[in-house]
Amino acid sequence: MHPPHYKDTENAETVDILPKEGEEFVYPMLQHIGAPCDPLVEVGEKVLVGQKIGDTSAFLATPIHSTVSGVVERIEQTLMPNGLKANAVYVYSDGKMTESPELNKPHDYENMARDEIIEVIKQAGIVGLGGAGFPTHVKLKPPPGKNIDTIIVNAAECEPFLTTDHRVLLEETDKIFLGLTVVLSLFPGAKGIIGVETNKMDGIKKLEEFCEKPEYKGKISVARLHPKYPQGAEKQLIHAITGRQVPSGGLPADIGCVVNNVDTIISVHRAIFRGRPLMRKIVTVTGGAVKKPGNYKIRLGMTYKDMMEAIGGFKTEPAKMISGGPMMGAAMYTLEVPVTKLSSAFLALTAAEAVIPKEKNCIRCARCVDGCPIRLIPFELNQFSLHGERTKFRENHGMDCIECGSCSFSCPSKRHLVQSIRAQRREVLKERSS
């Protein structure tokens, strides 16, 4: 499926947005898939930049760090951009950005054991930065018996509007290669492949120059991918690059692959070579209602409200606000939510851009069938969902849907296909867990 790219911000160099005094930073204790962290600080306590403020002993979790220096104001529930709620530490920034003494201690990874390196990555709070937020240290520890031969770096960035991956390809190329070298050192014999769509040719050329360097030659290569949505989805990317299919219900490790987002790899670089945890996210801010569209380096915890104030605010009153891309991002109803590790973009659309199309009869044109990356028959699943036929829904592989939205995008009748399928999936999951 080929939605329009809308990548107007691809040439906008990343602008660093520094926290100011008096801004309130919000750190949800759940910024990853897995168990929530417990706050390690108390109200009134002083915190420093890079100080760990949330952690848990659970395996499927990563710690949370403060990104400003200041005072813990309160600890209470907050809403997150994805609509979920989580316990959060609120820090009142003093504007000084005093760094924790623990920071800036590089690690000599070549003389460290595998588990030690992975522990550094875990302690740096690194999660998959493509939007899913799966803890990276867990990905780097595949179950025993899985022979990993390919490390894929995901820089496909197939979602329209988003240009942050594109920018880091150009701006932080060296860090990508160094970070990937660290990850490759964990999997002896594995090769690194950076998957990029060919709508980012300048990025591809720069990567390919690096691949020619003696230290990377033969170890790291670039896969040029024809732009296609949802190619950045893990299983689709593996298939596009290696031709291997992750079995239904299986994991990439089952077919020898580990996939990490390009910015995740840069975070690994930062953790190992600079001794700094994950404290920032690059956010593409765009849409017709935004005054200065661009790519902004935002400290985690900054609210969208403060972010918009810092970058010039709105041109017109937005009619729709989206955290993430237009295909899979969540519509927001308030800006009083923090930027988290899962944030990737902020779109503020005008009324003309935010029209809700009217649903009409399905004409069985099969555009949804052609567009489905999982090869489901979305219009049938839509019927099963609407009629509550759960058994048929499952028999027709409704649970394999990745909710990429290709079906709804391509439907000439504007039917709410993925919407209904998603709702039915939730019902089935609820049924399973009860």
Add this chain to the structure above:
Amino acid sequence: MEKLVITPTPHIHDNITIEKIMLLVLIALAPATIMGVVMFGLRALLVILVTVGSSVGFEWLYQKFTKQEITIKDYSAAVTGLLLAFNLPPTVPLWLPVVGSFVAIVVAKQLFGGLGQNFINPALAGRAFLMAAYMPHMAGGFVEPLTGFFDFDVIAMATPLAPDGTWDFLSLLIGNHGGTIGETSAILLILGGLFLVYKRIITWHIPATFIATVAVLTFFLEPGWTLETPAFHVLAGGLMLGAFFMATDYSSSPVSPLGKIIMGIGCGFITVLIRLYGGYPEGVSYAILLMNCCVPLIDKFTKPKIFGAKPKEKKAKA
């Protein structure tokens, strides 16, 4: 920020709509429509106007009567009407297309739930009814082309497929031979069909396999084994019209590429059986109608294998 729009994903949509699809089909049919009028004169134009008008009218009436949303603006009724007109001889009495439109729009389409719910092609359902009920008008109204635009005193002429039909390849391509209003010009129908393939409104699967099946079967089944036989069978009659515009009707054709190929082969097979061994000179429309009825079964057995399904099965075998 008091009037924020909140919806689930996705937040953008392709700009394709039902109206655009139907409009593109009408555009693709336009050259053949003009050729039909040029060949068969004002009489053909009247038949076309009455058929399209009554099709749209019946859709409006039915939806008004059953208190449904009026959907005539999506042009689907107009497409059905035009296709039905294409299937009529030029000299039919003008009440005949009205009856055909009623069967097509009300019986075959609306009674089954409207757009996208019909299990057979509505235009062909209308034609089949007219064939069964008004055989003399449907089978006998073929006339010689280019006999004067305003001239209603026309000379009867058999279609090339009829036992007494005459033809040559150039006239089959251009359309100056006896036949229904829209079926005669193979070249314009092919161009219109390719336009739809290019615009991704239809895929190549059904037309290509339909036409190829007719060509291959007639080559082997007819005595002599000459290339002239398949060429004649491909260009004569309603094959191009049927293969590109009728068998590809979304709601009465399979959804998967494999299913479409089976549909095309089936249509070609039945067409040849009727043409060579059946009681009618032409079999395209009945072939499509019969295959329409097989679509649910074809769909059931040609479901695409889902992503990631194959390796799992292999493992189970090993």
